[in-house]
Amino acid sequence: MPARSHRWVSRTTASAVVLACLAALHTPATAAPATAAPSEGSADHSAGSQIAMHEDAAPVDTADLVVNGPTVPGMDVSSHQGDVDWPHWWGQGKRFAYVKATEGTGYRNPKFGQQYDGSYQIGMVRGAYHFALPDRSDGAAQANYFVDNGGGWSPDGRTLPGTLDIEYNPYSDDKCYGLTPEAMVAWIRQFSDTYRARTGRWPMIYTSTLWWDKCTGRGGDFTVTNPVWVARYADSVGPLPHRWAAHAIWQHTSTPIDQDLFNGTMDDLVALARG
Template structure:
């Protein structure tokens, strides 16, 4: 092969290499690049809505310190059965509202008393209004007095719920645990009410079958918590962050 032939061949090879490199660069440039990761990007988490529930058993409560402990709401025992009125209910409600806490009221239901009488006692105490959360009916083993017929018991509980809703214009919440719920709260109509579930020392609570498709609104996670300097032994509660926080505005 002579000089001119070799020169011509080298030119042709160079052009081919340049052409291939150009195509490869074009393909690489056409692939979209991921956005740069910034250390300043903040992953926002839904803040916890924490609460406590109290009664006269806690004694005097330092409500400013409860507020400082990042508590948002408090449920306060108003009544039990057909005659018991919690002696600290009124002062706890005032203290909660004066410190900007949402306040709710609950009734401890007993199986040995008429449902309407129990409902009327509760309604006469609570003075439901702005800053208050929906009322709660506390249903647990301690409220079972003697032998009961589960069907009759469920009918009485529904009577209480319907009566309170008709008088206050708001649907109550049911407080219970999964063992009691699966034994005594099997009527389908209970699923029309939000669930406040009690279960401690677990990552997620066990839901009674009646609420299996609905889940919980409030979870009582601990019965042995304390708020330093404010209160003694107290139940600690978590409001479900996926559900709207219900408080009467006006």
């Protein structure tokens, strides 16, 4: 009797295994859940953060910079810097600052007030910038979000026009956000036109020559309307993005903080602020 019982159990177990295998063959495979795109502002994307990653940024000694004519030292910040010690940077000779306000249509810099107002109170000429995500929403939507959340302008001689920061995609390997050069130019123009309609000023455009020429295909001309703020971490500003003959601002290093040079005198900087 024990032997028969043992054989019955073995046959039953084997049958169960066979049935389970057959059932698995006829069960539709379940698709792996799609990976959601990271949310806007899930990381702190400051001006040049992606350019530094893609273009091999290296520290540059300000004593080695090659400049022609007068310049005004400045800086730019985002929430990454937290509460900025503005008296310290004023003492270091910085006379203007750009502060990140927004990204896409879903992120606002939580330190914007301390940074934007603090730079103004210490005596700097200040402005705000928007980190563009052209694959998330159109240029008009992002320009309106920017203006509604700190990116406006006033003719007080202390407020620079807002800046469109457009650079490598921080959320994927698609450097140009899936847009053709023609679509990218159209997106930038829509942002620029909307900002102009809202504030009366054309925005400055922040970018790098390598990114701009690749992702616009050297097909757009914004030189008549939009000053360019170029990022290049080297001892000279180098070639400018397509068609610009002169730059307004040069971001020359991100060490120990993003540092910039305005291309002109303090009077020229104030004139740019006044429009």
